[in-house]
Amino acid sequence: MENRKKILVIVPAYNEEGSAGKVVEEVHADLPQAEVLVVNDGSTDLTSEIAQSKGAVVLDLPFNLGIGGAMQAGYKFAYEKGYDIAIQVDADGQHDPKEIQKLLHALEVEKVDVAIGSRFIGGSGYKGSIMRRIGIAIFSGVISTIARQRITDPTSGFRASNRKAIQLFALDYPQDYPEPEVVILLHQCHLKMGEVPVGMSERYSGESSITKIRSIYYMVKVLLAIFVDCFKKPPLLEQEG
Amino acid sequence: MLFKIQIIVGVLSMLLLLTTFELIRKKRLREEYAILWLFTGIVVLVLSLWPEFFLSQFFAKISGIFYLSAVVLISFFFLLLIVFHFSVVISKLTGQNKDLAQRYALLEMEFKELRRRCLPPDRTPL
Structure with missing residues (x-):
């Protein structure tokens, strides 16, 4: 399927020598x-x-x-090199490249602009710390209300975007807490998004950027950022020929 | 007592004005930032030259503060303006810095690719 479409897998990596190589190998094997592109x-x-x-x-x-600046650099590359689809996959190995096909399928069949891989639909049995799950539940409630669409996993960084979304992200991408903020941005720019059930595995190496002690602080800051985002002027997208 | 405070405040504001002028002259301070600092210096200098106004019944009535408190309060207000202005400028610079870093990385990649194609592998790049 999708033989004529140019697909780019963006892997943002910061000190991930333990797992980045393995992720690259897996993506090559599952999606030849x-x-x-490793940023x-x-x-x-x-x-x-x-x-x-x-x-x-x-x-x-x-x-x-x-993470925001690195992801946007990847999307700028995708935009300038004329890729039709860009998929973001974490370098720590928590996203299974075998699941990319599900994201591509959502882009093609459901005609969404961005497909978000969710841990929480389809009973994938995600087990995170209780703090994290409460935090994600609160984000989910707030973001679903603002976006007027059910988003169960707004912090998921496992996403596929079509050309229109790539163009938007090359132009404007949130810097501080990009995953939840991108959902708001997409809603403001009237781009369609849809969630796809995916399984996520344990991280190969490294620590999550969100430690236990900081999780409450993180939550308050993200909610504040989302609140501010609601009042930002959305960027104007030019029509591509 | 008042006279002493007047001298101290006056000398400090003159120092501030002179330093600002000197930095502009040496191009170590951009004019856009200097304007607020100059303005602050001038206002504080005026306060030191005409303390009578701030001691007058009129000012005391409308503000209810003493001379020194007035000086400190007004200087503080201008400092707030300057710091706020800095936050705005730093935000802009951060965005430009990010865009530059991304552009640099993309161009460097392109450049390495071109050089790899143009130069035979055994030749060291010039």
Whole structure:
């Protein structure tokens, strides 16, 4: 399927030498028609070299920009190189590349602009810490209300976007807490999104960027960012020929 | 007592004005930031030259504060303006910095690709 479409898998990585190589290999194996772009967000370890040796295209940022800046760099690349579909996959290995087909299927069949992989529909049996689950439930409630659409897993970074969404993200991408904020951005720009049930595995290595102690602080900040986003002027998308 | 405070405040504001001028002259401070600092210096200088106004029945009545408190309060207000202005400028710079870093990375990648194609593999790049 989708033979003529140019597909890019964007893997943002910051000091992920332990798992980035494996993720690149898996994506190549499961989705041979796709190009893999590893965005090295100023890593101080061998992330860039390892990804390169596994056959990924590596975009080295000169210093650490954070997840938002790194993702947007990937989308700018996808936009300028004329990719039709961009899929973001975490470098820590929690997203299974075998599930990418489900995201692509949603883009093609359900005609959504962005397909979001969700841990919480279809009984995938996600077991996170209780704090995290409460936090995600609150985000989900707030974001679903604002977006007027049920979004069960707004913090999921496992997503596929079509050309229209790539164009939007190249132009404007939230910097601080991109996953939940992107949902609001898509709603403001009238792009369609849909959720797809996916399984997520344990992380291969590294710590989640959200530790237990900081989770409440994180939640308050994200809710504040979402609140502010509601008053931001959405960017104007130009029609592509 | 009042005279002493007048001198101190006056000297401080003059120092502020002179430093600002000097930094502009040496191009170490951009004019857009300097304007607020100059304005702050001038207002504080005026306060030190005409304390009578701030001691007058009129001002005391409408503000209910003493001279020194007035100086501190008004300086503080301008400092707030300056700090706020800085936040706005830093936000803008952060965005531009991010865009530059992304552009740099994309161009560097393109450049390496071009060089790899143009140069035979055994030749070291110039």
